Structure formats: C-alpha cells, structure tokens
Amino acid sequence: MDIAPISAQLQAAASLIHEQTHSRKADAYLLCEETLNLARELHDDAAFIAVAIDYALVIDQQGYPERSINILYEALQLAQSYHLFQEEGRLLIAIGRSVYTRAEYSLAIQAWAHALEVSELAHDHNTWVWAKFGVGQVYDAMEDHTTAIVVLTEAKKRADELGNKELLMHVIFNLGVNLYREQQYSSALVNYQIAQQYAVELKHDDEVGELYFRMAEVNLAEDRIDLAWQQLEQAEAICSRTHHIWALANINMTRAAIFEKQHNFVASHHEINIGIENAIKSGAKHVLMRLYLAQSELAEKEGNAKLCLSAYKKANSIHLEIYPSDKKQQIAALEEIAGIADSPGKLLLELANNPQLSNPHLDQLAQLICSKSIEILKVDQASYWTYSNNKFLNIYRHNSSRNNKCYEEITPSQYAIFSRTMLSGDLIIAHSVRHHQLTWPLYSDYFAAHDVFSALIIPIRAGSETRGFLCFEHRKHQHNWSSNEVQYANQLAIVAARGISNIDLSNFLTEIADLNAKLIQSNDALEQRVTERTQELASAMEQLIQSEKLASLGNLVAGFAHELNTPLGNTLTASSTLLEKNNELIEQVNLGKLKKSLLDQYLTESSMTAQLIERNARRASNLISNLKQVAVDTASSKVRNFNLHQIISETLTTLSPSLKHKNVTIENNTPSHLQLNSYPGSLEQIITNLINNAIIHAFNENENAQILISAEAIDSQNTRITVKDNGCGIGDSIKSKVFDPFFTTKFGQGGSGLGLYLAYSLATGTLGGQLQLESAEGCGSTFIITLPNQAPAEQNQINDLHRH
Known part of the structure; x- marks a missing residue:
C-alpha cells in the first residue's frame, strides 16, 4: 500500500519544524506537538512520520519522557506498515538516540542493530553509518574509548565516501570526544574544529555551542584556563538561545572544574547545582551521575562528609540504573541464574518438546500455546484465532484473571485490510493499536472492549496457507515491542503450526484407516460375486489396487512428516542457542566487560549457528513446497x-x-x-x-x-x-x-x-x-x-x- 503525500494543510508546518530543529528547539517542540495531533486527526501518515523524525531532535528539552518516545514508536509502526525502509531506519536511529540519552543502552543497541538491517533493505548507506555511529556512542558510555575510536573511525570513512556533511559532523564530533577521553588532546581539538566548521556551514547552532564547550574541556586539561573560560561563555550563550539543556549541564560542570582549580569552592558548588538541575531536566543520567561525583569529590576536599556521602550515594544509585540500564532485565537475569525462573529460550524448547503437540485437539493446542505465551512473552493476555469458512474465530483467550473459550469473529467483509494481511502471512507489530493503520479499525469492536493498548499479531502458517493467528496483548498502557519479543512470538507461531500439521496428519491417517476398512468390505463382496460377474470383478480389482496405493501413500506421508520434524527441531534448537548467546553478549556489554576475544568467539559461534538454521530451514522449506505441489490442482493456470x-x-x-x-x-x-x-x-x-x-x-x-x-x-x-x-x-x-x-x-x-x-x-x-x-x-x-x-x-x- 502506497502512502499519500503530506497534505497541503500540514506541509508548511512540517517545513518550518525542519528549519527550527537546530536553532529554535523550544518553538519547534511546541509546533511539533500541535502538528502531530493534527496529523492524527487528518490521518496524514506522511506528515506524522516526517514531523516525528524532527521531533526526535527537539524532545531533549523535555528529558525524553515516555510519552515522547511512544510517539516515535507510533511513527515507526506507520513507516513499517507502508514498507518505508528509509524512514523506518531514521526513526530507529532516533529511538536509539533517545533511549541512549536516558542511559538505556540495551534498548539503544537493539534499535541500532535493527536500523542496520533496515538500511540494507533500503540500500540506505547513510542510515548504516548513523547506526555505526550509535554503536560507537555506546562504547563511549561503557568507557571503552579505544573500541569507540575504532568504530567511529570506520563510520567516518564511510561518511566521507558518502559526502554527507551532517553525518560527518556528528561522527568527527564524537571521535573527538573519545580522543579527549584517551587524553589525545591535540587530535581531539583538531576533530572539534573540523566538526564546528561543518556545524556553522549547516547552521546547526546547537552543535556549534556544544563544540565550544568541548574545546573548552581540552583547553582546561592543558591549563589554558582563560581560553577555556572564553569558549564556555560562547557555548552558554548559544546553547541558552537554542535551548540545548544537555549541553548547558556539561558547561556548568566544566565551569565548576575551573572554579575548583582556582579554589573558589562556593562558586564551584553553585555551578554544580545548576548543572544538576539542567541534567535532570534533560534526562541525561550519565551527565547527572558525573555531576554528583564531582559534587562528592568537591565536598571531600572541603571536609563536608555529609554532602560527600549523600552525593556519592546518588551517583552510585544512577550508576546501578545505567549498568545494566533496565532493572527488570537485571532482576530477570538474577532469577535465571538462581534457578527461580526459566529463560524464554528454555521455555520455548520445553514447549517444542511437549508431548501434547504430537496428537492434540485444536482446543488443547490453543490452550497450551496461549498459557505458555504468557510465561514466555510476559504479556497480559494471549488469544488463539483459527481461520475456516472464510472467517477468523477467536477460540481461546488466556490472561492472569481468567481463561475461557471465545467466539468473536473477524470476516474479510468487515475488516478487509486486516484479513488480507493475515492471509498473506504478514505479522503486525502494533505498539499502539489505536493508532496502527491495520488495527485501529478493530479498536472499538475488540481492543477497546478488552482494554488492549499494544498487540503483536502473528499468522499461523501451515505450508503456504494461513490457518489462524496468535494475538499477544498488553493492557492498561502502551508497550513498545522489542526485536527479541517479535522473535519469540514467531517461534510460538511455528510451534502452533507444527501442532496443526500433526492434527492434519492425524485426520488424514483416520481417513486412510476408514478407506482400509472399506477396502476389506469391498474385498469380501468381490469374493462373493467372483463367479457371477467377472467383468465387474476386473473393474473392482482396479479400484482395489488404487485404494491400496492410497493407503500406502498415507504411510509414506507419515514418514515424510517425521522427516520434516528433524530440520524444524534443529532450527528451533539452534535459534534458542543463538538467543542465549545474544543474551550473554548483551550482559557482557551491559557490564562493560566485552572483550574482543569474546566478541570474536561470539561471531564465530553465531555464524555457525546461523548456517545451521539456514540449512535446516531451507531443507524444511523444500520438503513442504514439494509436498504442497502434489496437493494443489495441477491445472490451476489458464490456457x-x-x-x-x-x-x-x-x-x-x-x-x-x-x-x-x-x-x-x-x-x-x-x-x-x-x-x-x-x-x-x-x-x-x-x-x-x-x-x-x-x-x-x-x-x-x-x-x-x-x-x-x-x-x-x-x-x-x-x-x-x-x-x-x-x-x-x-x-x-x-x-x-x-x-x-x-x-x-x-x-x-x-x-x-x-x-x-x-x-x-x-x-x-x-x-x-x-x-x-x-x-x-x-x-x-x-x-x-x-x-x-x-x-x-x-x-x-x-x-x-x-x-x-
């Protein structure tokens, strides 16, 4: 489905927002809020996506609140539904930047890794470099500046080849930051000066101001205090005008260091306090942590033990939030280590080997899949929908409060686009069901009635046919689905499809048994009539031979299904292993202990696992395709x-x-x-x-x-x-x-x-x-x-x- 261009009513506002993004952040923010609301009312999806991309650059003045990040996910789902890979990549970059600024590094890595995949689909080399740039920032935050310099140098080379000045400015800027952290002051200063030239040329006033403060850091480190003070004043004037609050917090911290060097502790405390206010306002946790540490060290020099301890506790508390950044992930990891809770990969493997899948009834299969989905995905509700007689029927819903059979229906005549999407085998990732173009038509009839805010909808495919879908739901509040959750949901749908295939096989074998019984009856009747009706016997014998071939074919199909289970089982085991290796690597990254040797080992093992998955998936696909070809009408094309x-x-x-x-x-x-x-x-x-x-x-x-x-x-x-x-x-x-x-x-x-x-x-x-x-x-x-x-x-x- 093609997206309509931005309406004339919103085109002027979208253009003005783009112009103000780097020079008048406060004005741009207000106009973004107004334009996004109007775009929703007008269903102007193109305007919503375009404005959201610029909105990501101005929301830092609000500290990246959850509501603002939800808007980015809302725009992301629109771009994905229209298959706008370039816009999807840019939004993923923006989401990564927003959660990175909040020190949620694991989410940032997921967003940037997904952006790398999308950039390949869109042949968008700029997005690829932006994602590499983001990875370099994470290494910087993890204080692995040597690796950050390697990653950013690679990104700089690609940006140079593309001739993208904005991208070059950001990459060179952050390369300078990491060179400064490694005390390579002269190289850092050269990079800052080049980046500032690009910022002036591009009229990125906020970046110009921030670069003045970065150059002041270098000059302070080399005792050029007067020059550093002058550059901080220039930085403060520009950043105040552009409402670049994150940079103001850093300016306050640098100015406090100058006062401390001059033994003016009162003025130093004053700058740190202002910096803390700005850091809290901008949502920059890592800057806030450094300010509290600076306050603690200053208090220690003054002999103020109470303030020293208080500031250090605050800094340490923020440090625990940042490494790892997600407390829920930390708790889950501890539970898995202690054996209190099983990992999603282990739960999926247990489900795949559950004996109930061998010969289930459809109701039993639905109950099993839904109940296990709650454990694996940690969702509020899961439902199983089957497709037959040209309609989808909800046969089972499972949540924490009640489990029940349902008889809600969705027909193509009512919800044509949604039904067509399911029948074509495409999944739906709805961070907000009310605003997703494929789910909002069902909102009042279904989702609102069950207090559903977010839904992940995965078709169940048996061969090339859709036999239903699984719907995983979060209630009461919006949930932004991660790539890991989408992967788990796909694996649950594969397990459901396997159960359906076993049901089909069981039904087929029952039909074969009925045919065999009829064959025996036919044989008895033929023996009684053999002497009287020789000609009829010949015809009946021919039917008997064909029926016996059919019975033999049933046994062969059973063997064929057994053959198919082997590659599918191998694929599931390998993907679970790969997922666990991913989690181990993320844990090492979060702990800041990632070594090159560990990364090399991971890359080698993941490559081998990926090859195993590919071989088995291709083998299963070929088997299914061949078997399907026998079943279809061989004269389906036109003369x-x-x-x-x-x-x-x-x-x-x-x-x-x-x-x-x-x-x-x-x-x-x-x-x-x-x-x-x-x-x-x-x-x-x-x-x-x-x-x-x-x-x-x-x-x-x-x-x-x-x-x-x-x-x-x-x-x-x-x-x-x-x-x-x-x-x-x-x-x-x-x-x-x-x-x-x-x-x-x-x-x-x-x-x-x-x-x-x-x-x-x-x-x-x-x-x-x-x-x-x-x-x-x-x-x-x-x-x-x-x-x-x-x-x-x-x-x-x-x-x-x-x-x-």
Whole structure:
C-alpha cells in the first residue's frame, strides 16, 4: 500500500519544524506537538512520520519522557506498515538516540542493530553509518574509548565516501570526544574544529555551542584556563538561545572544574547545582551521575562528609540504573541464574518438546500455546484465532484473571485490510493499536472492549496457507515491542503450526484407516460375486489396487512428516542457542566487560549457528513446497498462446540464482518459431523439476555437467521437447519406478521423491501429453515430453482463500 503525500494543510508546518530543529528547539517542540495531533486527526501518515523524525531532535528539552518516545514508536509502526525502509531506519536511529540519552543502552543497541538491517533493505548507506555511529556512542558510555575510536573511525570513512556533511559532523564530533577521553588532546581539538566548521556551514547552532564547550574541556586539561573560560561563555550563550539543556549541564560542570582549580569552592558548588538541575531536566543520567561525583569529590576536599556521602550515594544509585540500564532485565537475569525462573529460550524448547503437540485437539493446542505465551512473552493476555469458512474465530483467550473459550469473529467483509494481511502471512507489530493503520479499525469492536493498548499479531502458517493467528496483548498502557519479543512470538507461531500439521496428519491417517476398512468390505463382496460377474470383478480389482496405493501413500506421508520434524527441531534448537548467546553478549556489554576475544568467539559461534538454521530451514522449506505441489490442482493456470523458446528461457532465468554456484551449463536450443496454446505454468514446472532432478541425481562434484533442451514439431498437431543431460544415467533396475510418488534414491539428502512424479502428472494430465525416459547407466538421461499444440479444455479451479 502506497502512502499519500503530506497534505497541503500540514506541509508548511512540517517545513518550518525542519528549519527550527537546530536553532529554535523550544518553538519547534511546541509546533511539533500541535502538528502531530493534527496529523492524527487528518490521518496524514506522511506528515506524522516526517514531523516525528524532527521531533526526535527537539524532545531533549523535555528529558525524553515516555510519552515522547511512544510517539516515535507510533511513527515507526506507520513507516513499517507502508514498507518505508528509509524512514523506518531514521526513526530507529532516533529511538536509539533517545533511549541512549536516558542511559538505556540495551534498548539503544537493539534499535541500532535493527536500523542496520533496515538500511540494507533500503540500500540506505547513510542510515548504516548513523547506526555505526550509535554503536560507537555506546562504547563511549561503557568507557571503552579505544573500541569507540575504532568504530567511529570506520563510520567516518564511510561518511566521507558518502559526502554527507551532517553525518560527518556528528561522527568527527564524537571521535573527538573519545580522543579527549584517551587524553589525545591535540587530535581531539583538531576533530572539534573540523566538526564546528561543518556545524556553522549547516547552521546547526546547537552543535556549534556544544563544540565550544568541548574545546573548552581540552583547553582546561592543558591549563589554558582563560581560553577555556572564553569558549564556555560562547557555548552558554548559544546553547541558552537554542535551548540545548544537555549541553548547558556539561558547561556548568566544566565551569565548576575551573572554579575548583582556582579554589573558589562556593562558586564551584553553585555551578554544580545548576548543572544538576539542567541534567535532570534533560534526562541525561550519565551527565547527572558525573555531576554528583564531582559534587562528592568537591565536598571531600572541603571536609563536608555529609554532602560527600549523600552525593556519592546518588551517583552510585544512577550508576546501578545505567549498568545494566533496565532493572527488570537485571532482576530477570538474577532469577535465571538462581534457578527461580526459566529463560524464554528454555521455555520455548520445553514447549517444542511437549508431548501434547504430537496428537492434540485444536482446543488443547490453543490452550497450551496461549498459557505458555504468557510465561514466555510476559504479556497480559494471549488469544488463539483459527481461520475456516472464510472467517477468523477467536477460540481461546488466556490472561492472569481468567481463561475461557471465545467466539468473536473477524470476516474479510468487515475488516478487509486486516484479513488480507493475515492471509498473506504478514505479522503486525502494533505498539499502539489505536493508532496502527491495520488495527485501529478493530479498536472499538475488540481492543477497546478488552482494554488492549499494544498487540503483536502473528499468522499461523501451515505450508503456504494461513490457518489462524496468535494475538499477544498488553493492557492498561502502551508497550513498545522489542526485536527479541517479535522473535519469540514467531517461534510460538511455528510451534502452533507444527501442532496443526500433526492434527492434519492425524485426520488424514483416520481417513486412510476408514478407506482400509472399506477396502476389506469391498474385498469380501468381490469374493462373493467372483463367479457371477467377472467383468465387474476386473473393474473392482482396479479400484482395489488404487485404494491400496492410497493407503500406502498415507504411510509414506507419515514418514515424510517425521522427516520434516528433524530440520524444524534443529532450527528451533539452534535459534534458542543463538538467543542465549545474544543474551550473554548483551550482559557482557551491559557490564562493560566485552572483550574482543569474546566478541570474536561470539561471531564465530553465531555464524555457525546461523548456517545451521539456514540449512535446516531451507531443507524444511523444500520438503513442504514439494509436498504442497502434489496437493494443489495441477491445472490451476489458464490456457494461453505462448512462444515455447521464450517460456523455457524465462524458466532458466528464474532458476539462475539457485544454479549460480553449481558447475552446470544449460543450453536452450528450442526453435524460436514454435507456438503452443496450452498451460505455460505447468510446462515451466515440468522443466524446472527435470533440471532440479538432474542437478541432485545426475552429476558428481567438479564434473563438467551439461543439460541440453531442444524441441521440434512432430506434425501440425503435436510438439516434442527433449531434456538431455550427460550425467551418470539411470539403471534398468529403477527406471520403471522414477515416476512413482515418493520414490527417490536420496531421501533425506535433498530428494523428496515428488519431482518427477509431479512432472509426469502435469504432462499426462493437465497438458494432455506424454513424458518418457530414455537412459542407460553411465550414459546420461533423456526425458522426452510429447505435447499437443492445443491443450485439453480449461478446468474450473477457483479457490476462495487464494481469491481473497
């Protein structure tokens, strides 16, 4: 869905806010508040996103209150719903900056890490550098200035290549700060001067003022007190005018250090007290902590033990808030270490191995998933919705006060966009359900009735179909969902899908058992009539053989499902391991004990784990796709005229990404004049399956593999297509079985036994032709497709779910 441009009514206000962001923060803040409220009323999403990005730069005067950060998350969910990757990245950078200023470093790292991922999707190199810049700031806050300098130097190189002056200014500015912390004063001063030149050119008055104070710090460290005092006065004048309160707190602290050096303790205390007020107002905890430490040290020099102890306690209290920054995370970590509470990863692993998933009823599955979701995600409420008969039905809701079956309904006719999103398999991350474009239509009918403020909605997918969704909810107040919570929710949906697959399998096996019972009855009846109705017996015997094949197919499908459980189980175990390693790394970062060796070890292990997840996920995906292809109507496409050479060329182009690492040459030697009036989609599927079969079975590694596709007109009514390879060939012992369903020589090694069966079914059924094999062991294989130029009559196969 495309976003409408900013309305004329709000365009002027948005432009004025952008102009005032760095010169008149107070005026810009008031105008932001007014414009954001109006944008909500007008449903002007483009204006809301644009203003929120600038709003992030002016809210520091309010100390980054929760309400202001909620606005940034509200804008983020809008950008995500419209797939505006560039704006999403900029908002993630802003959110990271806001929580970083509040010393909530773990949240800042999550936001900036997500911004790095989004920047890759948007090909937005500027956002990538902003995120790197943010990571450097965290290293600075953790007092690992050496690593901060390395990260910021890398960011500076990329910013230089981009020629982004604003980005260069910020990176060089913070590089100077870390050089100053490492007592490289001359290098720090050079960086400050370059950054200030950019700030003046860009008219970023707030940055100009802050840089004067940074240069004063350097001059004070080298005993150039008069110059430092002059620069502090310049800094204070500019920062007061631009309402840059965070910088004013630092100016007060630097001025207090000068007074202390001159033994003017009264004036030093006065500056520290003003600085504390400014730090509290701006929400800068790390600055406030340093001011209290300065106050404690000053009181110690004066012999004021009471003030010394009081200030030190306040500084230490803030230090405990910052390292780690989130008290809830700290408590949770302690509970896990002590064995009082289990980690989400462990709970997910236990759920995945729960025996109830093997053969559940749908109600039992819903109750199990919802109850475990409350423990894993720490949400107020979880509900399970199933999809059938063209509607979503809430069959179970679980919360701390009551658990009950529900019968609320959502139909596409009532909520078209929401239903379409679920059926397409897209999740919804609603930090605020009232303002999210996909959830606000349901607000009055559902969310408001249950006091829901935030919701995380994950479709349950079995194969390529949506079978329902899970809804995880926070009540009474807004909750901003983290990337870890989204990951856990996705894993819960995967476990639910596994339970549904087991239900489907159980139902299928029951049907097979019924068929077997009917077969026995049919066999008894046939024996009684054998002498009287010989001709009918032959027909009945043919039906019996087909039914027995169906019964055998049921057992094969059961084995296929067992094969599928292996990669899914491996994937879940590996992802849980990776999550625990992430938590360990975050803990080390929060404690300020991150070492390069530990990071290198983490990167090596996480890379290996990611490769394991990818291999197993790809293996499961291939198995599911092949099995799904057997179930669907093979004549689902429409008949149309097409050029045979062009269709085969397009098929090879589609396959090229997956074949680029294979040592195989494929030639399309079909004539350019051959035209067919048939099903091109089915023919493409046949060619694809024949090529994939050759790749998997015909060739050895480092072999000069070749596949040749050719065609000729047999007569005016028929065309012959040949697919020939120079592989190992097919022996006589198995040649008669290659088109049988589930027959493969490499089951569990990349083969499912469905590729050639599907190709044969499409050729002889949908396309009305023939598929033959000519091969000898060691001499390659040739598949011959004989097709009528005019396909059989088109069949009716409209599916309600796919139509929606």
